[in-house]
Amino acid sequence: MPAGSLRMPFVSSALALALLALALLALATGAIAAPPAADETPVQAATRFARAFEKQDFATVRALFAPGAFVSRVALAQSGEPSIHRYSAEDWTADAERNHVFLQDTRLEILDSSTETLEAGAVVSMRYRFSGRAGKRSFVSNGIDTYHLIRIGGGWRVLQYGYIERVDFSETSRR
Numbered sequence: 001m002p003a004g005s006l007r008m009p010f011v012s013s014a015l016a017l018a019l020l021a022l023a024l025l026a027l028a029t030g031a032i033a034a035p036p037a038a039d040e041t042p043v044q045a046a047t048r049f050a051r052a053f054e055k056q057d058f059a060t061v062r063a064l065f066a067p068g069a070f071v072s073r074v075a076l077a078q079s080g081e082p083s084i085h086r087y088s089a090e091d092w093t094a095d096a097e098r099n100h101v102f103l104q105d106t107r108l109e110i111l112d113s114s115t116e117t118l119e120a121g122a123v124v125s126m127r128y129r130f131s132g133r134a135g136k137r138s139f140v141s142n143g144i145d146t147y148h149l150i151r152i153g154g155g156w157r158v159l160q161y162g163y164i165e166r167v168d169f170s171e172t173s174r175r
Contacts (some may be wrong), residue, residue, distance in 0.1 A: 022174035043115045045156035046147040050126065054108035058097045065089040066150055066157035076166040082161040089161070106132035134169070141167045 040048070052060035069089035076082045087095070106170060113126040122147065130141040143165030149156045 008083055008102060041115075042117055042124050043113055043148070044150050044158050045149060045158070046113075046124040046145070049147065049158060049161070050108060050110065050128070050145065051097070052129070054106055055105075056097075056100050058093055061096075062089075062093055064158050064174075065093070065161075066152055066159045069157075069161070071158050071160040072160070073145065074162075074164040076164065078166075078168075082164075089158075092161075102134055106130065122149045122156065123147065124149065130165075137149045137169045137171055139167055139169050141165045 023040040031118075049061060049064045052058070054065070071087045071089055073085045073087075074082050075085070107130070109129045109131075111127045111129060113124060115122060115124045125147075126145045128143060128145060130143075131138060143163055144147045146160075147158050148160035148162075150159045151157075
């Protein structure tokens with residue numbers, strides 16, 4: 001038996017263990033999102049989505065979307081007509097990931113929620129207040145998130161995410 005043939009299984013096993021350790025580390029740190037949990041309720045899945053968005057954990061946001069999911073946004077104006085937008089989940093998440101890096105000191109308060117559940121589908125609505133800073137301006141966004149969820153592979157996934165919001169800005173005081 002050649003001398004190197006005994007080393008090959010050890011090297012392969014060590015490499016496999018190292019890759020497994022890296023994958024577990026990435027999962028623990030949020031670099032790879034955990035798949036939807038089978039024992040999660042619809043409101044827990046929606047809350048996990050909202051908290052991931054608050055923390056700018058877009059890997060988890062992406063993992064919670066169902067294939068072919070879409071997002072609708074209604075931006076209420078202080079005066080005039082609201083603006084209405086519709087995006088694919090991929091485009092919306094990529095846009096949020098690019099632009100939300102400029103937000104600081106964000107805080108999401110879930111004020112109340114309601115859930116209607118069918119066997120393999122559910123609708124969760126959450127009234128919220130999202131606040132923070134964008135550059136030198138503070139903002140407060142009051143709105144309602146609505147999650148249309150379906151069961152895929154035993155876990156709840158977001159098929160349609162819709163939100164209606166009004167964002168108010170103010171200048172941040174300098175100290």
